[in-house]
Amino acid sequence: MPSAPVEVRNLTQRYGPLAALDDCSFALAPGEICGLLGPNGAGKSTLLRLLMGYLRPTSGQARIAGLDCYADSVAVHERTAYLPGDARLFPHFAGRDVLRFFASLRGPGFAERAALLARRLDLDLARRVGAMSTGMRQKLALVTVLAVDAPLVILDEPTSNLDPTVRGEVVALVREAQQAGRTVFFSSHILDEVEKTCDRVLLLRAGKLVYEQPMHALRRQHRIVAGWQGPPPALPSELAGDLELTMRGDELVIISACALSPLLTWLATLPTTELRIEPVGLAAVYERFHPADLRSAALREEVA
Amino acid sequence: MTIAAQAPAAAKQPAQPAQPAPLGPLPAALWWKAWVEARLLLAALLVVTALFQVLYVWMSSQVELGALEIFLKTLPRSFEKMMTVPLASIATPTGRLAMAYIHPVTIFVCVSWSIARGSDCISGEIGRGSMEMLLAQPVRRWAVVVTHGIVTNVGALLLALASWLGTWFGIVVMGYGDRVHPVDFGPAALNLLGFLFFLTAASTFASAFGSDRRTTIGWLCGFYLVQLLMKIVARAVESFSWLQYGTYLAAFEPEVLSIHPETAWQSVLVHSSYLGAGGLLCYAAAVYIFNKRDLPAPL
Numbered sequence A: 001m002p003s004a005p006v007e008v009r010n011l012t013q014r015y016g017p018l019a020a021l022d023d024c025s026f027a028l029a030p031g032e033i034c035g036l037l038g039p040n041g042a043g044k045s046t047l048l049r050l051l052m053g054y055l056r057p058t059s060g061q062a063r064i065a066g067l068d069c070y071a072d073s074v075a076v077h078e079r080t081a082y083l084p085g086d087a088r089l090f091p092h093f094a095g096r097d098v099l100r101f102f103a104s105l106r107g108p109g110f111a112e113r114a115a116l117l118a119r120r121l122d123l124d125l126a127r128r129v130g131a132m133s134t135g136m137r138q139k140l141a142l143v144t145v146l147a148v149d150a151p152l153v154i155l156d157e158p159t160s161n162l163d164p165t166v167r168g169e170v171v172a173l174v175r176e177a178q179q180a181g182r183t184v185f186f187s188s189h190i191l192d193e194v195e196k197t198c199d200r201v202l203l204l205r206a207g208k209l210v211y212e213q214p215m216h217a218l219r220r221q222h223r224i225v226a227g228w229q230g231p232p233p234a235l236p237s238e239l240a241g242d243l244e245l246t247m248r249g250d251e252l253v254i255i256s257a258c259a260l261s262p263l264l265t266w267l268a269t270l271p272t273t274e275l276r277i278e279p280v281g282l283a284a285v286y287e288r289f290h291p292a293d294l295r296s297a298a299l300r301e302e303v304a
Numbered sequence B: 001m002t003i004a005a006q007a008p009a010a011a012k013q014p015a016q017p018a019q020p021a022p023l024g025p026l027p028a029a030l031w032w033k034a035w036v037e038a039r040l041l042l043a044a045l046l047v048v049t050a051l052f053q054v055l056y057v058w059m060s061s062q063v064e065l066g067a068l069e070i071f072l073k074t075l076p077r078s079f080e081k082m083m084t085v086p087l088a089s090i091a092t093p094t095g096r097l098a099m100a101y102i103h104p105v106t107i108f109v110c111v112s113w114s115i116a117r118g119s120d121c122i123s124g125e126i127g128r129g130s131m132e133m134l135l136a137q138p139v140r141r142w143a144v145v146v147t148h149g150i151v152t153n154v155g156a157l158l159l160a161l162a163s164w165l166g167t168w169f170g171i172v173v174m175g176y177g178d179r180v181h182p183v184d185f186g187p188a189a190l191n192l193l194g195f196l197f198f199l200t201a202a203s204t205f206a207s208a209f210g211s212d213r214r215t216t217i218g219w220l221c222g223f224y225l226v227q228l229l230m231k232i233v234a235r236a237v238e239s240f241s242w243l244q245y246g247t248y249l250a251a252f253e254p255e256v257l258s259i260h261p262e263t264a265w266q267s268v269l270v271h272s273s274y275l276g277a278g279g280l281l282c283y284a285a286a287v288y289i290f291n292k293r294d295l296p297a298p299l
Helices: A044-051 A073-078 A095-106 A110-120 A134-146 A164-179 A191-197 A215-220 A260-268 A281-289 A294-303 B028-062 B065-073 B077-082 B093-102 B104-128 B130-135 B141-173 B182-209 B213-236 B238-246 B254-259 B261-292
Strands: A006-015 A018-028 A033-037 A059-064 A080-083 A152-156 A183-187 A200-205 A208-214 A222-227 A243-248 A251-256 A273-279
Touching (some): A006 A044, A018 A044, A018 A059, A033 A044, A033 A164, A033 A191, A044 A059, A044 A152, A044 A183, A073 A080, A095 A110, A095 A134, A110 A134, A110 A164, A134 A164, A152 A164, A164 A183, A164 A191, A191 A281, A200 A215, A200 A281, A208 A215, A208 A281, A215 A281, A222 A260, A251 A260, B028 B104, B028 B141, B077 B213, B093 B104, B093 B141, B093 B182, B104 B130, B104 B141, B104 B213, B182 B254, B182 B261, B254 B261
Parallel strands (some): A018 A208, A033 A183, A033 A200, A080 A152, A152 A183
Antiparallel strands (some): A006 A018, A006 A059, A200 A208, A222 A273, A243 A251
16 A cells, blocks of 8 residues: 555654644645645644654654655655745856756756746746845745656745735646646645645644644535524534534624535524625634734744 | 545546656765855955965065075064974075965965855855755755865865965966975975865864854854964963864974975875864764754744
8 A cells, every 4th residue: 555645643843842843643645735724833834844854853753655754854855846935045046057956956857847837937047046036036946846746745835925926826836736646735824825725724733733624624614694682592403513603792603514404494493683604714714723822923933 | 633644536646756866876966056156266266376376476586585584583582482484494485485375365265265165065055045945855965065075175176286386387487496396385285285174174064063154154263263372372382382282283384394395295194194084074073963953944
């Protein structure tokens, strides 16, 4: 049986008393796009850097294609294309020299793919990296990563510093990578982008993996908001397991992951007003797990 | 929380693992990168070194030996104690030209090359943030150090050669050939190479610990000054002569080699073996530390 593209077991990374990543376990399936969400300091980059073997884990194990990410890092890198969160390239090189450098390391086919991608992202390859804008450098780094013919693509905030047009192009490129059979694992702060692209999302909070959501299940979820006076109604027993019911002022908020018709039938028997139905979306999920706990996030980032 | 992998329904068959690129242990790309990053500084320092040596021979040829001898006699005896050669020998044509190899310009060029390139190898690359992209490729960490080190030390060899050729050219052009022989400065140039090799290796070793090149350069400048002071104190104060065993500069005495041509080649081999062994030890330690250390995120 082939190994999972990424397999993480009880992975922990500590800096003194602080756990940048705490007992994290998950696995990616071949060919899926998995999004990694979390505020700054949640441990996203630490997780991706552990996968690249840049850090020795305090405990636990990370494997890519069955290979230990730390001990077999060179073999892992042969099978992985990685974009760091703050991708910086060699400032003395012109764009085309950078591509030539990576082509020499990545073998046949890279140069042609990189040239096509550079054209698609409207990249000026004659300019020296040191003289490029932040967005240009990010585009160049993306080209060097997406042109690699590797079964796993790991991207740490790939669309930061990019304008909306290029951002859309990058999302399209990620989808194309999936269509070519690659597994893509990427972190992002842009929920909309993750929602549109991913098959699954993982949510980190203070180093812990707190939530996992296949996107098709999320797309089935709805939020029903209805005007309501008085204490919340008792749920009928046949719906109780599938609904989450809360009061928000004079509003009754129901989150449903099941078919809507029995719920609406029940609601029709209640004296509700102004009924509103909307898809739940990632934003609601994210808000549920990440209240504004900015102080601890800033502290964690500083230590890391 | 354990999350099991589930293949998305829409996904096609996964790509076959890419064939590893046909890379040797030291890929050509690393050589090329090290060369591109070094070439401008090297070209500038080669020109300065060669021109300085020619200029030094010309200046030396303009000074009357008798006048220099009189000037040297006026210097206090304590000054002579700090010198590695007798003051009288500086008044000879060979002695005067030999001083070019420990002249501040030569030392500045050598220290600039060694510290600039050595500090760049690991802490420079990490500080610039490009190490992450470099090590995301299928290259071994030791290969990054080895290719960088070899290119830097080929540069060191060229600098030592430029010094010697500069002296040689100056002697020929100034018509100094009847009084000194250029070959007598070969051991001095070889000793300069040993000095460059050791300092480059020590810089790479310091670089292996750091994540910021400026900090590494600061530490290295401090190290060099301490080594220099140790050598001066060891020579000036007899009770502190043991300090010479703690400074690698004790094995860098090109002026002594030049004024004793009869023993110069044997002496330079001894000096070179000390500097070479120390340098290799520093490189081995740098590779070991770099292999073991975590790669921090760019600042």
